[in-house]
């Protein structure tokens with residue numbers, strides 16, 4: 001790995017990073033039917049974002065509009081500040097995308113396929129080919145013919161090809177479709193590495209919550225072509241998350257008075273026979289609440305978290321249509 005790529009490892013995905021993609025009120029109407037309806041969301045530098053929705057939600061149509069494969073009926077997509085509608089060449093230059101299955105020459109080796117592809121757009125740059133091959137872990141397979149590759153290896157070769165031109169945004173439509181669990185795990189690991197090492201943003205579409213939850217920093221959830229929600233995932237979600245706790249105490253009424261007197265927690269309910277109260281508050285405010293109860297002379301026997309999983313959230317949002 002050269003020095004430049006080492007430095008790029010420190011890219012922090014998040015609010016301060018520059019915008020790479022902006023979807024601004026994008027719609028698609030086909031034969032009078034609304035397929036995608038005023039979709040807006042952003043992707044920032046280094047972020048891995050999941051486009052999540054049940055089959056038929058409009059993911060592929062959205063991606064096809066983003067990459068200029070089909071026209072938008074309304075709205076615009078900005079890539080690195082360039083409009084897909086009005087400045088297509090400059091906008092598309094920043095995108096690497098795999099939308100259907102990547103096509104290769106089966107009787108050529110992986111290496112020759114990459115060289116052939118690079119020759120079409122640029123001069124062959126062996127150093128860049130080596131870098132992308134390492135990023136997707138295909139070093140061993142480079143001199144084998146593509147017809148001997150597994151589906152997962154073909155997918156990774158496709159990603160390597162998409163990375164050759166150093167795109168700012170990599171778009172992958174259902175990249176783990178048809179892969180076995182080991183292939184899915186590998187793909188997940190390579191995604192993270194690519195985003196970190198190359199400092200690029202990745203948009204992954206999927207109908208599987210578990211997949212998006214494990215790879216992505218944020219999920220854009222769509223249903224019937226409409227935005228349902230944009231949510232943070234993983235560590236970012238935990239930091240901003242509300243928790244629901246059941247607290248068993250010795251003095252229930254005192255505990256309730258304290259909770260109601262603070263601005264950090266909401267009382268959801270109580271069970272006087274068990275001397276328990278249920279509260280909702282930000283995870284980061286739990287120590288303050290425990291301290292307040294202690295200072296108020298309330299003894300705590302037990303604190304239990306009532307888990308509402310992301311899966312339950314998604315099922316609620318999409319009416320039970322997502323495969324977890």
Ligand SMILES: Nc1ncnc2c1ncn2[C@@H]1O[C@H](COP(=O)(O)OP(=O)(O)OP(=O)(O)O)[C@@H](O)[C@H]1O
Nearest residue numbers: 030031035053054055056057058059060061062207
């Ligand atoms: N050219 C078209 N003509 C008519 N209907 C279309 C066309 N393209 C897409 N659709 C419809 O639009 C809806 C969204 O399709 P799209 O392929 O974008 O969904 P998706 O979320 O990618 O689903 P999947 O995961 O099944 O591919 C579907 O109901 C589909 O039948």
